[in-house]
Amino acid sequence: MSHDREFFALLDAASQGRMSRRDVLKRAVAVGLSVPAISALLAACGSSADSTATTGASSSGGAATSASGGASTASSGSAATSTAGGATTGAASPVPQKGVKGGTINAVIIGEPPTLDLHWTTATIVGFVTWNMYEPLFAWDANYKLIPMLAESHEVSTDQLTHTIKLRQHVPFHNGDEMKSADVLASLKRWATKQGLGKALFDASEKVTAVDDYTIEFKMKNPYGVFESTLGYYYQGPAIYPKSVVDAAGDGQIKEFIGTGPYKFVERQPDRFIKFERFDDYAALPGEPNGYGGHKYAYADQLIFTPVSDEAARIAGLRSGDYHFLESISSDQYDTLKDDAVATADVLPPGGWDTFVLNWKSPLMSNQKIRQAFQMALNHEPIMLAAWGEGYYRLDPSIMQKETIWYSTAGKEHYSPNDPDGAKKLLDEAGYDGTAIRFMTTKEYLNQYNNAVVCKQQLEAAGFKVDLQVYDWATVVDRRSKPDVWDTFTTGISFRPEPTQLAIMQLCNWPGWWCSESSQEILDGLRSESDFDKRFKLMEQLQTNFYTEVPMIKIGDTKDIVARSKKLQGLSQQQQLGPQLWNAWLEK
Amino acid sequence: MTAYILRRLVLLLPVLLIVGVVVFILVHLTPGDPAAVMLGPEASNEQVQQLRDQLGLNDPIYVQFIDWVGGAIHLDFGNSIFLNMPVTTALWQRAQPTGLLTLYALIVSLLIGVPSGIFAAVRRNSLLDRGLMALSVSGAAMPSFYLAILLILLFAVTLHWLPSGGYVSITDNPVQHFKRMLMPAFSLGFANAALLARLIRSSMLDVLREDYIRTAYSKGLAQRRVITLHALRNALIPAITVVGSSLGALLGGAVITETVFTLPGMGQLVVQSVLRRDFPVIQGAVMVIAAIYVLANLLVDVLYIYIDPRVRYGNK
Numbered sequence: 001m002s003h004d005r006e007f008f009a010l011l012d013a014a015s016q017g018r019m020s021r022r023d024v025l026k027r028a029v030a031v032g033l034s035v036p037a038i039s040a041l042l043a044a045c046g047s048s049a050d051s052t053a054t055t056g057a058s059s060s061g062g063a064a065t066s067a068s069g070g071a072s073t074a075s076s077g078s079a080a081t082s083t084a085g086g087a088t089t090g091a092a093s094p095v096p097q098k099g100v101k102g103g104t105i106n107a108v109i110i111g112e113p114p115t116l117d118l119h120w121t122t123a124t125i126v127g128f129v130t131w132n133m134y135e136p137l138f139a140w141d142a143n144y145k146l147i148p149m150l151a152e153s154h155e156v157s158t159d160q161l162t163h164t165i166k167l168r169q170h171v172p173f174h175n176g177d178e179m180k181s182a183d184v185l186a187s188l189k190r191w192a193t194k195q196g197l198g199k200a201l202f203d204a205s206e207k208v209t210a211v212d213d214y215t216i217e218f219k220m221k222n223p224y225g226v227f228e229s230t231l232g233y234y235y236q237g238p239a240i241y242p243k244s245v246v247d248a249a250g251d252g253q254i255k256e257f258i259g260t261g262p263y264k265f266v267e268r269q270p271d272r273f274i275k276f277e278r279f280d281d282y283a284a285l286p287g288e289p290n291g292y293g294g295h296k297y298a299y300a301d302q303l304i305f306t307p308v309s310d311e312a313a314r315i316a317g318l319r320s321g322d323y324h325f326l327e328s329i330s331s332d333q334y335d336t337l338k339d340d341a342v343a344t345a346d347v348l349p350p351g352g353w354d355t356f357v358l359n360w361k362s363p364l365m366s367n368q369k370i371r372q373a374f375q376m377a378l379n380h381e382p383i384m385l386a387a388w389g390e391g392y393y394r395l396d397p398s399i400m401q402k403e404t405i406w407y408s409t410a411g412k413e414h415y416s417p418n419d420p421d422g423a424k425k426l427l428d429e430a431g432y433d434g435t436a437i438r439f440m441t442t443k444e445y446l447n448q449y450n451n452a453v454v455c456k457q458q459l460e461a462a463g464f465k466v467d468l469q470v471y472d473w474a475t476v477v478d479r480r481s482k483p484d485v486w487d488t489f490t491t492g493i494s495f496r497p498e499p500t501q502l503a504i505m506q507l508c509n510w511p512g513w514w515c516s517e518s519s520q521e522i523l524d525g526l527r528s529e530s531d532f533d534k535r536f537k538l539m540e541q542l543q544t545n546f547y548t549e550v551p552m553i554k555i556g557d558t559k560d561i562v563a564r565s566k567k568l569q570g571l572s573q574q575q576q577l578g579p580q581l582w583n584a585w586l587e588k
Numbered sequence: 589m590t591a592y593i594l595r596r597l598v599l600l601l602p603v604l605l606i607v608g609v610v611v612f613i614l615v616h617l618t619p620g621d622p623a624a625v626m627l628g629p630e631a632s633n634e635q636v637q638q639l640r641d642q643l644g645l646n647d648p649i650y651v652q653f654i655d656w657v658g659g660a661i662h663l664d665f666g667n668s669i670f671l672n673m674p675v676t677t678a679l680w681q682r683a684q685p686t687g688l689l690t691l692y693a694l695i696v697s698l699l700i701g702v703p704s705g706i707f708a709a710v711r712r713n714s715l716l717d718r719g720l721m722a723l724s725v726s727g728a729a730m731p732s733f734y735l736a737i738l739l740i741l742l743f744a745v746t747l748h749w750l751p752s753g754g755y756v757s758i759t760d761n762p763v764q765h766f767k768r769m770l771m772p773a774f775s776l777g778f779a780n781a782a783l784l785a786r787l788i789r790s791s792m793l794d795v796l797r798e799d800y801i802r803t804a805y806s807k808g809l810a811q812r813r814v815i816t817l818h819a820l821r822n823a824l825i826p827a828i829t830v831v832g833s834s835l836g837a838l839l840g841g842a843v844i845t846e847t848v849f850t851l852p853g854m855g856q857l858v859v860q861s862v863l864r865r866d867f868p869v870i871q872g873a874v875m876v877i878a879a880i881y882v883l884a885n886l887l888v889d890v891l892y893i894y895i896d897p898r899v900r901y902g903n904k
């Protein structure tokens with residue numbers, strides 16, 4: 001109780017500028033406030049430090065921002081035929097030009113991937129590991145536009161109903177066979193049985209045929225604007241396997257890991273390592289690397305991925321020189337690592353964003369006014385500060401990251417309103433009876449827990465009752481699929497270069513059950529429309545709906561920190577979908 | 589004697605049955621869905637249900653239990669959901685690191701614990717005694733993961749003498765194997781060595797006061813002979829119990845040591861499997877660990893007979 005009093009007294013003093021940040025900090029520590037509480041106080045001390053907080057690290061990646069119009073996802077063939085020769089246009093990829101060949105890159109992953117069959121799972125770790133050996137038909141470039149990878153070209157008929165993909169010739173698989181249309185067709189068909197977007201693509205097509213060895217034709221029932229982006233889907237993406245591998249898999253997982261990528265699979269020992277070596281016959285595209293496509297150098301002789309679950313062990317291994325790359329570290333470790341003799345850390349441009357998902361099927365949250373009151377009560381700055389720390393987040397209303405061509409501020413007046421009085425009024429209008437919000441979070445991802453704690457304080461200040469329930473992550477994932485046991489939960493929404501691919505765009509089929517006819521209609525338009533300008537307008541409408549219908553609260557963008565050995569060079573800052581290790585090298 | 593061992597082995601069965609039932613119930617009562625973990629955070633409900641059907645997770649719980657018991661009787665614990673391989677294969681792969689780690693840790697604790705205990709007892713109240721006992725109290729008090737991190741900081745991060753973690757099989761490369769097992773074995777074995785040293789010291793002190801020791805000295809035997817031949821054998825009896833039960837403690841401690849040193853052992857497997865909700869692996873691993881525990885206790889009881897001829901089991 002006395003803590004609460006101290007907290008609000010300090011909050012008052014801080015927000016009115018009667019105390020400096022340092023004094024607030026001293027006082028707060030002296031009375032023993034919790035870390036999230038202290039962070040909230042510091043945030044209230046004024047926003048002078050805040051603007052620096054968000055700029056500090058985003059140095060290079062940001063430049064890719066507004067490449068505006070020319071982003072046709074599935075426009076005419078002309079855009080698509082330019083086989084990645086155009087090199088990097090944005091500043092996102094420092095192009096490795098004089099890398100050193102040889103050596104073994106030891107990369108650390110935070111857990112064992114559930115499979116190396118990319119069609120099988122949405123787990124990001126699988127994409128991170130396997131895109132070194134597999135390749136898609138279309139890849140995302142440095143500005144998050146699509147460019148052909150295994151495709152040579154893509155043409156759309158004038159009625160928008162026939163998509164013709166010409167494949168590149170003389171592209172060998174790791175088993176020596178040449179990639180042909182039969183392999184592509186088998187892979188895509190299998191992928192479509194596992195992945196929702198793939199299923200939607202095949203459902204929307206009348207006929208899919210291999211015209212000849214190097215041509216595939218999709219006859220669609222209706223115009224399909226997301227054709228290319230569907231085939232460029234990254235996690236659980238449509239990797240092209242040999243037909244023989246697909247046939248041998250039956251209903252289960254594939255038994256052999258064979259692709260066309262710059263590295264080929266050598267050995268996997270679960271919980272110990274996964275080993276790849278350079279594929280010497282790799283058919284590299286000419287030119288330079290361009291985002292996730294373009295030329296791939298494959299400097300290192302071998303890539304080894306080691307799962308290390310304990311962060312202290314990961315950091316120790318990096319500092320002792322055993323490992324070269326850690327996919328993600330907590331911000332606490334950044335200061336230690338940035339001055340280390342052997343290792344260093346990079347703060348990346350924002351990838352995903354944090355959110356509180358609201359349950360449209362619960363008695364409480366099915367009331368739009370209560371959802372809007374929830375939104376209105378929140379001040380996002382202290383929440384993000386408590387969760388991520390200064391310098392590791394960005395406050396931004398756009399549900400598509402600034403780094404993509406989809407950036408928009410539509411609905412921004414509803415972003416972080418920080419209006420507890422307005423929220424109270426809305427609650428009164430809604431007839432809120434004081435039922436506690438069942439708020440699920442996890443300490444497995446500490447930033448989610450910290451998010452929730454500060455959010456709880458803010459909601460309570462606006463008159464909500466909150467029952468914070470802390471579970472392990474697997475339990476949260478289990479419970480969130482049961483509509484009658486929760487009202488809100490914390491999670492992160494991972495980065496997607498195309499809006500229809502965001503997890504939340506499953507609308508009524510994703511926990512939270514955003515079942516809105518109006519949003520569904522806009523989304524359908526977004527999926528069928530090919531013209532970027534029209535699509536962009538639709539996206540803005542959808543984002544406006546996001547802020548008025550309130551399926552969830554976007555809190556803020558989060559920045560990942562990756563740590564690497566100083567020897568590891570050539571990694572692009574563009575890592576929202578994962579690092580491009582195939583273009584990295586080890587200095588001797 | 590043989591009858592006694594056989595009877596103990598038969599008693600193993602009800603123990604395992606009880607453990608099996610309890611683990612099965614606990615695991616299935618815990619919320620969390622292996623199919624959802626496997627398919628990742630953005631999988632649709634439809635996909636998850638499809639995989640649950642495929643894995644038999646939608647069958648009634650008693651059907652799953654009967655299936656599992658039916659398999660377990662034939663030592664078939666089913667397939668790991670996450671690792672896509674038989675549970676017995678997964679356990680067997682993990683047995684070598686854990687088995688060797690426990691063995692090395694035991695050797696470390698004996699190599700350090702027994703001589704320190706003897707020296708401390710023989711030079712009772714000397715500076716050496718006090719020094720060794722101070723070290724042993726702090727050794728027993730220090731959590732093994734803390735010692736592990738200190739060791740890594742010194743030998744891996746600062747001096748670069750030893751790798752910070754990871755496992756190399758003894759058959760692949762013995763030198764690398766021992767380099768990687770040195771720190772884990774030491775950090776796991778040290779606390780146990782401390783315990784052992786204190787125990788041996790006190791039982792040694794008791795024995796040294798006995799009449800037959802005085803007799804041995806008076807018939808002119810050298811001190812070394814008295815200590816090793818007459819005193820030690822009797823002083824070791826209480827220590828054997830501790831070594832036996834510490835086998836369990838070492839297996840348990842291996843979970844933490846394996847995590848810090850990234851050793852792919854049984855402990856790691858159990859922890860990871862709990863997080864992944866890989867039911868068959870959790871069940872199989874707990875059964876195996878329970879069996880090892882019971883067998884280790886049996887081994888200790890049998891060892892008693894050889895060390896202390898006064899001990900007899902069975903019906904006269």
